[in-house]
Amino acid sequence: MDPAERRELVSRYTQEVVTEEELADVFAREDPRAYIGYAPTGEMHIGHFTTIRKLADFLRADIEVTVLVADLHAHLDDEKSPFELLDARSEYYRAAIEAMIETTEADADRIEFVRGREFELEEPYTLDLYRMMADTTISRAKRAGSEVVRQSDNPKLGGLVYTLMQSLDVAALDADIAYGGIDQRGIYMLARELLPDYGREKPVCVFAPLLSGLSGGNMSASDPGSKVSLTDSREEVRAKIDDAYCPMGEVEGNGVLEYVRYLVFPFLEERGEPFRIERPEEYGGDLSYESYERLEADFVSEDLHPADLKSAAGEHIADLVAPVRERLLEAPDLLQSAYPDNYE
RNA sequence: CCGCCCUUAGCUCAGUCUGGCAGAGCAGUCGACUGUAGAUCGACUUGCCCCCCGUUCAAAUCGGGGAGGGCGGACCA
Known part of the structure; x- marks a missing residue:
C-alpha cells in the first residue's frame, strides 16, 4: 500500500x-x-x-x-x-x-x-x-x-x-x-x-471529533437521552433519535447528522451499501445516498426533512448497536458487577 | 492537636438569627404549535431538610453528640 x-x-x-x-x-x-x-x-x-x-x-x-x-x-x-x-x-x-x-x-x-x-x-x-x-x-x-x-x-x-x-x-x-x-x-x-x-x-x-449530544450540546454522562447506549434496544434507539435535537437544514451541533456521518456511513461503506431513506410519497418518495456529502447537501437545502432522516438513521444505528448489545446481554454478570447500582 | 464554616429536590441554592403546611431557578414529565427535535406558551411532578439523642403542643430551624466536606491556626528540639 x-x-x-x-x-x-x-x-x-x-x-x-x-x-x-x-x-x-x-x-x-x-x-x-x-x-x-x-x-x-x-x-x-x-x-x-x-x-x-x-x-x-x-x-x-x-x-x-x-x-x-x-x-x-x-x-x-x-x-x-x-x-x-x-x-x-x-x-x-x-x-x-x-x-x-x-x-x-x-x-x-x-x-x-x-x-x-x-x-x-x-x-x-x-x-x-x-x-x-x-x-x-x-x-x-x-x-x-x-x-x-x-x-x-x-x-x-x-x-x-x-x-x-x-x-x-x-x-x-x-x-x-x-x-x-x-x-x-x-x-x-x-x-x-x-x-x-x-x-x-x-x-x-x-x-x-467529539460527536454532539442528541439533546443539543455535548453528550452527557448524566443524561441518558443525550446519547445512544450500547445496551439500548431497537425501540430505545428509535425513540432517542426521534427525540433528538435536529433543526432543519442545520449541520452545526446536529447529533443525528454527525452519527450518520461518522458511524452509519463508514459502516455502510464497508458493506458497499447506500444509505436508504424511506419517505412517504406525499413528500417525494424514497431516497438513496452513496455519500455523506450528498446527503448533507440535501439536508442543508432542506430537500431532506429531519423527520425522514431520523427514521432512517434510527434503524441504521440500531442495526449497528444490535450485535454489541446482544454480546453484552449474553454476559449480564459483566454489567452487573461493573455497575451494581444500575443492574440489581 | 485546636478553632471556624458548610451539608435542604437530579443540579445550583434560599429558608435557620426570631420554631408554625418544605421553597426558587434550572433540569425533568405531559399537552398546544410545528411533517422531527428545539424555541415558545400552558399544566404537572420532584424530598431520609446528613445521622442520632434531647427541648417543645410543634424542629430543616433551638441544645448535645456524631459523620462527611471545606478553611484556618498551632506544632516544627
Missing part, C-alpha cells in the same frame, strides 16, 4: 492530525504503532463506538494498534470509578470494546489490549513520573487536563497526576501515534512538550 493511501486511511473521519508531516514520517518506520486509551468509568456508549470503529482504519494502514484500559486513570479522575470496581469495569470495557471491534471487518486479534496497572506501577515508569511531577507546574498540568479531568472547586491531586501519566503512557506503550477524541488534545500537547525532555519520541496525534 502506498504511503498516500495509508495517510488517507489514518486521517479520514478525523478532526485534526498533529502533524501531517510527522505522520508521513511514521510510515517509514518499522512496525509503527498507534494507541488509544479508555478510562473504565461509566458505561460505554455510541461516542466510544466511533473511535473504536476507526481502529480498523489503522489496521488497514498497517499500523499496529494498542488499546489501553486505563484503570488507574478511572480512579484518579475524581474517583469516577471506585477502587474496588476497577477490576470489574476493566473486564467490562475490554469485552465491550471487543464486541464493537467485531462489528468492523478488522481482525480483533490484531489489537493488543493492555491494562494500565500492568505497566504504570513499574519502576522505570514511576521514576519518570516523579521526575515529571518535579518539573511540571500545577497550572500546566491543570490546563492540559481541563477538557478531560472532572473539574470541581476542590480538585484532588489525582487529576493532575492523571495528565502526566497519560503523557508517559504514550512512551511506555511505544506508540508512534496517540489517537483519541479532540478533548484529549491538551494532554497530548503536554506529552509532545514533555517527552523529549526524557529522551522519548514525541507522538503524532490523531484526534477524532
Whole structure:
C-alpha cells in the first residue's frame, strides 16, 4: 500500500492530525504503532463506538494498534470509578470494546489490549513520573487536563497526576501515534512538550471529533437521552433519535447528522451499501445516498426533512448497536458487577 | 492537636438569627404549535431538610453528640 493511501486511511473521519508531516514520517518506520486509551468509568456508549470503529482504519494502514484500559486513570479522575470496581469495569470495557471491534471487518486479534496497572506501577515508569511531577507546574498540568479531568472547586491531586501519566503512557506503550477524541488534545500537547525532555519520541496525534449530544450540546454522562447506549434496544434507539435535537437544514451541533456521518456511513461503506431513506410519497418518495456529502447537501437545502432522516438513521444505528448489545446481554454478570447500582 | 464554616429536590441554592403546611431557578414529565427535535406558551411532578439523642403542643430551624466536606491556626528540639 502506498504511503498516500495509508495517510488517507489514518486521517479520514478525523478532526485534526498533529502533524501531517510527522505522520508521513511514521510510515517509514518499522512496525509503527498507534494507541488509544479508555478510562473504565461509566458505561460505554455510541461516542466510544466511533473511535473504536476507526481502529480498523489503522489496521488497514498497517499500523499496529494498542488499546489501553486505563484503570488507574478511572480512579484518579475524581474517583469516577471506585477502587474496588476497577477490576470489574476493566473486564467490562475490554469485552465491550471487543464486541464493537467485531462489528468492523478488522481482525480483533490484531489489537493488543493492555491494562494500565500492568505497566504504570513499574519502576522505570514511576521514576519518570516523579521526575515529571518535579518539573511540571500545577497550572500546566491543570490546563492540559481541563477538557478531560472532572473539574470541581476542590480538585484532588489525582487529576493532575492523571495528565502526566497519560503523557508517559504514550512512551511506555511505544506508540508512534496517540489517537483519541479532540478533548484529549491538551494532554497530548503536554506529552509532545514533555517527552523529549526524557529522551522519548514525541507522538503524532490523531484526534477524532467529539460527536454532539442528541439533546443539543455535548453528550452527557448524566443524561441518558443525550446519547445512544450500547445496551439500548431497537425501540430505545428509535425513540432517542426521534427525540433528538435536529433543526432543519442545520449541520452545526446536529447529533443525528454527525452519527450518520461518522458511524452509519463508514459502516455502510464497508458493506458497499447506500444509505436508504424511506419517505412517504406525499413528500417525494424514497431516497438513496452513496455519500455523506450528498446527503448533507440535501439536508442543508432542506430537500431532506429531519423527520425522514431520523427514521432512517434510527434503524441504521440500531442495526449497528444490535450485535454489541446482544454480546453484552449474553454476559449480564459483566454489567452487573461493573455497575451494581444500575443492574440489581 | 485546636478553632471556624458548610451539608435542604437530579443540579445550583434560599429558608435557620426570631420554631408554625418544605421553597426558587434550572433540569425533568405531559399537552398546544410545528411533517422531527428545539424555541415558545400552558399544566404537572420532584424530598431520609446528613445521622442520632434531647427541648417543645410543634424542629430543616433551638441544645448535645456524631459523620462527611471545606478553611484556618498551632506544632516544627
